[in-house]
Amino acid sequence: MESSPLSGLISKFDINLNIEEIYPFGNGHINDTYLVKTTPAEATDYMLQRKNHKIFKNVPGMMNNIVTTTNHIRKQLVASGATEVERKVMTYIASRDGQMFVKDDAGNFWTLFVFIADCLVVENIQKPEQAFRAAQAFGHFQKQLADLPGDSLIETIPNFHNGLSRLNDFNTAISTDAAGRVSDNQLIIKKILDRSVEMTGLQRGLDNKTLPLRITHNDTKINNILFDKDNNTLCIIDLDTVMPGSALYDFGDAIRTLGNRAPEDEPDITKIAFNEEIYKAFAQGYLSEARTFLSPNEIDLLPFSCRYMAWEQAMRFFTDYLNGDTYYKTDYPGHNLVRTKAQVRYLEVLEEQQDVMETIVKNS
Ligand code: GN1
Ligand code: MG
Numbered sequence: 001m002e003s004s005p006l007s008g009l010i011s012k013f014d015i016n017l018n019i020e021e022i023y024p025f026g027n028g029h030i031n032d033t034y035l036v037k038t039t040p041a042e043a044t045d046y047m048l049q050r051k052n053h054k055i056f057k058n059v060p061g062m063m064n065n066i067v068t069t070t071n072h073i074r075k076q077l078v079a080s081g082a083t084e085v086e087r088k089v090m091t092y093i094a095s096r097d098g099q100m101f102v103k104d105d106a107g108n109f110w111t112l113f114v115f116i117a118d119c120l121v122v123e124n125i126q127k128p129e130q131a132f133r134a135a136q137a138f139g140h141f142q143k144q145l146a147d148l149p150g151d152s153l154i155e156t157i158p159n160f161h162n163g164l165s166r167l168n169d170f171n172t173a174i175s176t177d178a179a180g181r182v183s184d185n186q187l188i189i190k191k192i193l194d195r196s197v198e199m200t201g202l203q204r205g206l207d208n209k210t211l212p213l214r215i216t217h218n219d220t221k222i223n224n225i226l227f228d229k230d231n232n233t234l235c236i237i238d239l240d241t242v243m244p245g246s247a248l249y250d251f252g253d254a255i256r257t258l259g260n261r262a263p264e265d266e267p268d269i270t271k272i273a274f275n276e277e278i279y280k281a282f283a284q285g286y287l288s289e290a291r292t293f294l295s296p297n298e299i300d301l302l303p304f305s306c307r308y309m310a311w312e313q314a315m316r317f318f319t320d321y322l323n324g325d326t327y328y329k330t331d332y333p334g335h336n337l338v339r340t341k342a343q344v345r346y347l348e349v350l351e352e353q354q355d356v357m358e359t360i361v362k363n364s
Pocket of ligand 2: 028221223224238
């Protein structure tokens, strides 16, 4: 058994493990994640995660959201006679004192959950079939949570996808200009502001209730789905932001990464291009699950939601850049600026594709 500060932390969870090795895992922008390898080789491995409590200011509330939703999904899986339930929904381990986290001496919150073995995380889908299945999985996830009362969950990050509030933060970052980066980037600022009236329409729709509030994932990047080796979807992961939101956020955020032939931080913006085939497969897969509960208005707005999420993400990356890179982990100086430019370019590409995207949704 390895002895380290991390194994000391793990011993505070209500489970006895023979730890072989603990090492950093994955590439999230917010939390720190470790794989906890155990012996014997066939024993279940675990993931240890330090939650970023500067971003998630109410970790107990967030963990309550996660446990409420995973228990709800688990019950449905069991009731429907599903096999291998522990591979289809995340399982969190409580601490020995009955909390869903362990707090260390420095005030950090740690969580422990079952590692789902023999699965793949995909960073960039190329096969339409995979996109279809990913979309079904996200649509199914929303459906599974449709009968969970929204008031049982808190807003993990208040106003997370609220375009009016994000725009406000962006304007504040511009007027504060904390890192002295405004003057060099007037064109980006203009491109974002030029679209603000159209884009904030989504939030106004939620505020005046022409768009319904549902329980949504809110971070449907493609790397938040686990696939098995036969390309079947297993499980939706990264549940930190599961909370009340719009179904449009989930559709749009998935296309933000999936519909783009280049990564979200592609430095060469000439490589940013729309993947129509993948978009079509995704729209068909999503609607195969979600058509039963979406309103006609929501369905009409699916293509718009992709532009919205690219706009919002451009603004979030750029706000962080202007603030001096305090939110997202960055790999090099200027990373947030590169990300912003890539998102703005992708937004323009989506605008060029608007008619194509609308026709595909109408025919799906
Ligand atoms: C963050 O940590 P990660 O990569 O799952 C962010 C998402 C952004 C994403 C951009 C809590 O997600 O909202 O879309 O980076 N999560 C949070 O890549 O802010
Ligand atoms: Mg993630």
